[in-house]
Amino acid sequence: MAQRSIEILIGRLITDEAFRCVFCEDAEATLERFMETGHELTPVELAALRATRSDLWARVAEQIDARLQKASLITRD
Numbered sequence: 001m002a003q004r005s006i007e008i009l010i011g012r013l014i015t016d017e018a019f020r021c022v023f024c025e026d027a028e029a030t031l032e033r034f035m036e037t038g039h040e041l042t043p044v045e046l047a048a049l050r051a052t053r054s055d056l057w058a059r060v061a062e063q064i065d066a067r068l069q070k071a072s073l074i075t076r077d
Helices: 002-015 017-025 027-036 043-051 055-063
Strands: none
Touching: 002 017, 002 043, 002 055, 017 027, 017 055, 027 043
């Protein structure tokens, strides 16, 4: 079950800009809320997510075809 949860989380991080922004601002709270919705993450997965540079998610998202991105109302200055 944990592997499926990590796949869902990473998928959201690279396709959902709003989720990614919230995660980058407060990864701990975002991970806690994610697990409260029934997703399981192992201590190893949590440690790996905490250790991953937050800019990685945005860089990967830039490589994904825009048609696979969730529409966002976030505006950039």
